Amino acid sequence: MNFLLLSTIKTAVFAVILLTTLAYLQLVERKVLGHIQRRPGPYRVGPHGLLQPLADVIKLLTKEDLLPSAADRPFFILAPFLAVTLALIPVVVMPFGPELRLFGVETRWQLTDLNVGVLFILAVSSLSVYSIALAGWSSNNKYALLGGLRAAAQMISYELPMGLTVAGVLLVTNTMSLHDIVMHQADYYFGFLPRWHIFQFPSPQAIGFILFMISSFAETNRIPFDLPEAENELVAGFHTEYSSMKFASFFMAEYANMITVTSMATLLFLGGWHPPFPASMGSSFVPALLFLAAGLVTLYHGLNPARPRDRYSLPVFAMAFFALAAVLLIPSVQAALVPIFWFSIKTALLLFTFIWVRGTSPRFRYDQLMSFTWKFLFPVAMLNLLATGLLVALYG
Amino acid sequence: MDVFLFLVFALTAVGCAISMVVQTHPIHGAISLIGVMGSLAMLYLILGGEFIAAAQVIVYAGAIMVLFVFVIMLLNAGREGASRQPRMVLWLGIPVFIGFLSVLSYLVQRVAPKSEPVRFGAFTGGNTHAVGMKLFTDYLLPFELTSALVLIAILGAIVLARKELD
Numbered sequence: 312m313n314f315l316l317l318s319t320i321k322t323a324v325f326a327v328i329l330l331t332t333l334a335y336l337q338l339v340e341r342k343v344l345g346h347i348q349r350r351p352g353p354y355r356v357g358p359h360g361l362l363q364p365l366a367d368v369i370k371l372l373t374k375e376d377l378l379p380s381a382a383d384r385p386f387f388i389l390a391p392f393l394a395v396t397l398a399l400i401p402v403v404v405m406p407f408g409p410e411l412r413l414f415g416v417e418t419r420w421q422l423t424d425l426n427v428g429v430l431f432i433l434a435v436s437s438l439s440v441y442s443i444a445l446a447g448w449s450s451n452n453k454y455a456l457l458g459g460l461r462a463a464a465q466m467i468s469y470e471l472p473m474g475l476t477v478a479g480v481l482l483v484t485n486t487m488s489l490h491d492i493v494m495h496q497a498d499y500y501f502g503f504l505p506r507w508h509i510f511q512f513p514s515p516q517a518i519g520f521i522l523f524m525i526s527s528f529a530e531t532n533r534i535p536f537d538l539p540e541a542e543n544e545l546v547a548g549f550h551t552e553y554s555s556m557k558f559a560s561f562f563m564a565e566y567a568n569m570i571t572v573t574s575m576a577t578l579l580f581l582g583g584w585h586p587p588f589p590a591s592m593g594s595s596f597v598p599a600l601l602f603l604a605a606g607l608v609t610l611y612h613g614l615n616p617a618r619p620r621d622r623y624s625l626p627v628f629a630m631a632f633f634a635l636a637a638v639l640l641i642p643s644v645q646a647a648l649v650p651i652f653w654f655s656i657k658t659a660l661l662l663f664t665f666i667w668v669r670g671t672s673p674r675f676r677y678d679q680l681m682s683f684t685w686k687f688l689f690p691v692a693m694l695n696l697l698a699t700g701l702l703v704a705l706y707g
Numbered sequence: 708m709d710v711f712l713f714l715v716f717a718l719t720a721v722g723c724a725i726s727m728v729v730q731t732h733p734i735h736g737a738i739s740l741i742g743v744m745g746s747l748a749m750l751y752l753i754l755g756g757e758f759i760a761a762a763q764v765i766v767y768a769g770a771i772m773v774l775f776v777f778v779i780m781l782l783n784a785g786r787e788g789a790s791r792q793p794r795m796v797l798w799l800g801i802p803v804f805i806g807f808l809s810v811l812s813y814l815v816q817r818v819a820p821k822s823e824p825v826r827f828g829a830f831t832g833g834n835t836h837a838v839g840m841k842l843f844t845d846y847l848l849p850f851e852l853t854s855a856l857v858l859i860a861i862l863g864a865i866v867l868a869r870k871e872l873d
Contacts, residue, residue: 386738426834430761437769441741441776448734448780456780463777467770487835 321422329402333566334364340666347670368559376555379450386449391553391560394442398567400435404428405574406490408584408650420584420651421490428489429477432575433470436530440466442564443532443539447549458548461677462532462539468684469529469536475692476519476526479699480508480579483516493583502589507582514702518695520580522688524661527572529684531565534669538677573661574654581657584650598652599639606632709827712753720746732786733779737772744768756833 338353338360345352353360378387408420425431440463447459481487484495498506508516529536540548550561577583586594606629613625638644675683723742730736744767751760832838842850 383734386734425757427757427761430758430765430835434761434764434769437765437773440769440773441738444773444776444780445734445738448776456783460777460780463773463780467773467777470769 317416317418318422321418325402325422329399329567329570332570333563334368336566336570336662337367337562338363339662340669343663343666344670347667371556371559374555376557377552379452379552381451382552383449383451386445387552388557390442390446390449391557391564393445394439394564395560395567397435397439397442398564398571401432401571401575404431404489405571405578406493406583407654408647411647413647419490424488424490427487429481429487429492429579432571433474433477436568436571437470439564439568442561443549446553446561447539450549450552452552454545454547455549455551458539458541458545458551462549465529465532465536465538465680468681469526469688472522472684472688472692473526473530475689475696476516476523477579479514479516479519479696482696482699482703483508483511483514489578493578493585496582497585499589503592505582505585505587507585508580513706514699516580516695516699518691519699520576522692522695523576523580524664525688526684527576528665528668529680531568531572531665533565533569533665535672535675536680537674538680541674569662569665570658573658573665576661577654577657584654586649586653594653595645595649596640598649599636602632602636602639606630606636709753713750713827716746716749716753720750734776737775737779740775741768741772744772751833753827754833755827755830758833758835758838 341363342352342360353363356362356366378384403422404425406419406421406424410417410419443462443466444459447455447457447462450456480492484492486492486495496505496507496511500506500510500512504510509520510517528534532539538548539545540550542548545551550558553561586597588594609625609632610629613621613629616622616625639648720743723739723746727736727739727743730739744763748760748763748768751757751763832841
């Protein structure tokens, strides 16, 4: 098929999936935080608050867009644009699944496979400092400036351990193409233990994975490292002066960055789309089983309704779940969708960890943040890299 | 297509360089310099040096310029006013500058070895493996010396910062 047409279709599909995930990730975060704090979370718009993201978008679009009179106009407008663009770009090189054959066309679940894919993502994420620094500076507000400065210092500092842990994986795989890195983790030890890089023999990257996750919390400015927007010190940090869609751009960028780092962790350490146990032990039937279980639970509650209307609504949902489970039993559908399922479930678990940590842990003090990365995280990442290099040289 | 892309990024690079000199605010100048770095990275990419392009963005645009912007923001440097210069500087400066450029280009044309012109897509030694092999075989000594130089710079920074603390 025409390369241009194929790329356009793939880009459209990826953009729709990514933006929907972004919108609903925000709802999931509010729901999970709510349940951690023993309250239901958003509940009013749609059933169980499911239409809340749409309501939020309408609210943010129709709000007044303020431009402070003393702000540096071009950079004040450029900063949110830069933030959201740089946050969405990394998806271009990410592989979500293996080869796919659809209507006689063979393609990959990936927009493009760069041979410097890992470096590309590091380069783009190193540029995203500017959006926050410029937002803080151009607002001409002391709180925003302090937030921007903190963000710049923090992101430079945590990029180092992150880069070093990624270098450990590169030593093991000997390639920088993300597709090849995932293919390197394809098989199983002893027939059941996956060859993911956290279990890799002889140089397991489990420590690297933990260091990568810690630094990615700081890179995305999330609790416990959310000092750029510490609200009890800096009002709202670098986006104090922003309103309406410009504020929403920073919000979107934060969630897109979360998706990027969790996908990176999945691809680099957790085997990408490879299932945790081999297909001969039935890993291809897990999604169908999950849908079947969901259908059974819904059907049970439909037959024993808590509210009168559940008697009619829940059996319909149960039938839908059964239909999905049946579709997932068709071999060709299974081959196309089961890898995507495993990739999504790993990324979703890591995203849940992000939200979980936000709901349960307090914020660092600024000097603690800096001494933690320079005096602990950086040396440990360095030792991890040295040990990996030694093991690869001895046994690799 | 290659020539079109080359022209776009070359013009962007030159435009950003001029803007960097002309801007009166330090931050605007720094951002223009980032534009130059980014366009240069794109030029490397067009020539087939994908590793060099990525390293250019990570090292120059992503690390060094961030520190520049950081320091400018920290010092809160304001807009520079035009200094009172004699009119002669303007009248003499432009012809001397043009003369300097022409002498420079003449010298480059005379001294530079006559090689075949650069062709797009002809160079394939720009991937990570090739750069790494060169770095650790042919250019090992300069590479190690550079790391020693960086170490000395770090030690110097620590000594200077220590003195201030006491």
